[in-house]
Amino acid sequence: MTVFYIALGMVLTLAVLWLGRRFSGFTAQTPDDYAQDTQQFDIRRDLNGPLICDGVIYGPMGRVVSRFTGDFDVRWDGNRGVMTEHFKYESGGEQHRYWELTVGNDGAIRASAPDLVGEGTGAQRGGAVCLRYRIRLPEDSGGHVLDTTDWMYLTPNGTIVNRSQFRKYGLKVAELVATMRKVEPA
Template identity: 65%
Template sequence: MNAWIYMLLGALLTLALVWLRTHRAGFVAQRPQDYEDEGPAFDVRKHLNGPLLCEGVIYGPMGRVSSRFTADFHAVWDGNSGVMTEKFLYDDGSVQNREWRLELTGDGTIRARADDVVGTGMGRQSGPTVLLRYDIRLPKESGGHVLNTVDWMYLTPNGTIMNRSQFRKFGIKVAELVATMRPKET
């Protein structure tokens, strides 16, 4: 009987440590306040505006690259409302299109909607960062699953944006995206 109690306590301790690592010390534990006093300031109306080039990789659940892509973005703002169209070209030849409808409030809060986003994504710009959380529905060809997404964008001193996103299902990371975004040369 004592062996079962020790096994149960060990399992509970392991689960508690995994939860702490994931929610208090990992990527998803970052907060916009962590960056608010740093610079240069990320203003989505300025830095996500006009034609942009995006290049990136997607890692699968085991950490190996599962896909590479390039994308053309184009964002247009009217005051605090913006529309950003995205056209992704993946290494397997497939194409994906998305249109984000963005709203920025006076306190830096961002509301984001897209056809494959379930509900409304919520985020915040703070210092040189933007955080966006949303649930995205994968295409039917990819299973149609809904994944919880945490999307961090970091503005670099030269104006390039580094994007790191993690996708989770039932709290388990199933994919990660790392990409750069920069103004497209005309």
């Protein structure tokens, strides 16, 4: 009977942890949580033209494992956009990526990129944008496919704060925090 109570206790503990994660914190946010914001984030306006990005990546133990800067260029033709990214890592490595983005009249977002598995989906509401997708890491990083949730928040001066979590089998394996801001004309 003792084994039964230990197993039951373990199951209940896991259930409470899962429910806590599901209904509180980063993964529990929805775009509608930000619908009443006075500041309105429109990726066609705020993610447009040349941008500079600075950020860090945290590993599964919460320690910074990488720092980077990025040069982005985003061009829109109506509701369709292309974002090119060139990252430079403190390790000396570089990475080039690009996204194709489509924004619906209701704020829904669809995204594709060569390293995505399937299509990303999301929404913009109020001062926030959420995008969820599955990304395949480069082979030199293990080639793993990670479930990703990106949240971007517009600040009053137009800087975008990006927080992303990467999960494998539901467990957080990395987190990214970055800022993006428009390049000032020379």
